[in-house]
Amino acid sequence: MSHLSHKDRDSNYRRLFADELRLAEAAKQAAEDRSLSQAELYPLHQELAAQYDKLLKTTIKLSRISDIQGKTLKEQEEAIQTANDNLKRLEKLRQQLIADISHELGTPMVAVQGYVKALLDGVIQPEEKYLRLIYDRVLTVNHLIKDLFLLSTYQANRNHFDHQQIDIDAFILSVEDKYAPECERSGIELEVFKGVDGSGSAQEEMIVWADPVRLDQVFENLVQNAIKFTGAGGSIQLTSEFQPKYEGARLGHWFVKISDTGLGISEEDIAHVFERFFRSKEAKARGIQGTGLGLAITKEIIQKHGGEIGVTSAPDEGTTFFFLIPAELIDKCENAQSKILGGL
Structure with missing residues (x-):
């Protein structure tokens, strides 16, 4: 009944008090019919019926007010319950975060402490392999602290983004040049596909307004993940294309898909x-290193650019990460002229 109109609610209340209203109406009618024969008694009866009618109407109004107040109280109760649930969830996340930080920082630091103590006690000699192990553990801690700080600033909206016009074809070419040698060394085939879904004519180019440093970090996280989880003989496919809002539109999204033939991720x-x-x-079973923060950072960067990110995967069938960022097509000639004029 909370979604009914005022007219519908009034009809419901009248059905609820139908008998009382009928009796009141009958009493009034009886008073009017007999007032001519018993002038002294029936005017009082008529007044009584009128007062009873007013009482019924007042009762209907009070019931309506009670219904509205009950609905309001229920909404407030639901809002309080939601806020309470959110507080419990945040507290649980806070406790989990502290536990995770303690564990992630504690593990490498315990190793560093053990190696340094062994060196001081003369149990091991300061050989390069031990110094290298200590150095690697310290680097792990530094990376963890840096990633935590970065993620916190993103989530608190305290990180400045330097949005610039980025030529996507040129950007993807730089990504390919950066990761092709590493893929080759790892025995992984890197394939890059551009403009598969109608990226416009040869006279047009796709651009996005974004922070190039942050975008580079997105590809660093996604491509490096793909390399880590794909063994020699596997492949990585990077697809970059323009998806218009509707056929022929010059506004749309930059769609990126990074697929690998690696370990895959369970549904759970x-x-x-x-x-x-x-x-x-x-990753844990195979001892693959990582802080577990890269994808959380990647998601924050994509969302700060007004985009969305997702993943599909299955064990032993590889993984595909994909994201969308607002983009547009522009004329190459006009863009070149504007760059020349801007440089004067």
Whole structure:
């Protein structure tokens, strides 16, 4: 009844008090019919019926007010319950975060402490392999602290983004040049596809307004993930294309898809891949290193650019990460002229 109109609610209340209203109307009618024969008694009866009618109407109004107040109280109760649930969830996340930080920082620091103590006690000699182990553990801690700070500033909206006009074809070419040598060394084939879904004519180019440093970090996280989880003989496919809002439109989205033929992710883990400190069971089982913050940072960067990110995967069938960022097509000649004029 909370979604009914005022007229519908009034009809419901009148149905609810139908008998009382009928009796009141009958009493009034009886008083009018007999007032001519018993002048002294029936005027009082008529007044009584009128007062009873007013009482019924007042009762209907009070019932309506009670219904509205009940609805308001229920909404307030639901809002309080939602806020309470959110507070409990945040507190649980805070406790989990502290536990995760303690564990992630504690593990490498315990190793560093053990090696340094062994060196001081003369149990081991200051050989390069031990110094290298200590150095690697310290680097792990530094990376963890840096990623935590970066993620916190993103989530608190305290990180400045330097949005610039980026030529996507040139940007993707730089990504290919950057990661092709590493893929080759790892025995992984890197394939890059551009403009598959109608990126316009040869006279047009796709651009986005974005922070190039942050975008570079997105590809660093996604491509490096693909390399880590794909063995020699596997492949990585990077697809970059323009998806118009409707056919022929010059406004739309830059769609990027990075697929690998690696380990894949279980259905149970898929829902958690963008959570901070999350590492899949496959990664832990195979001893693949990582802080578990890269994908959480990637998601924040994409969202700060007004985009969305997602993932599909299955164990032993590879993984595909994809994201969308607002983009547009522009004329190459006009863009070149504007760059020349801007440089004068």
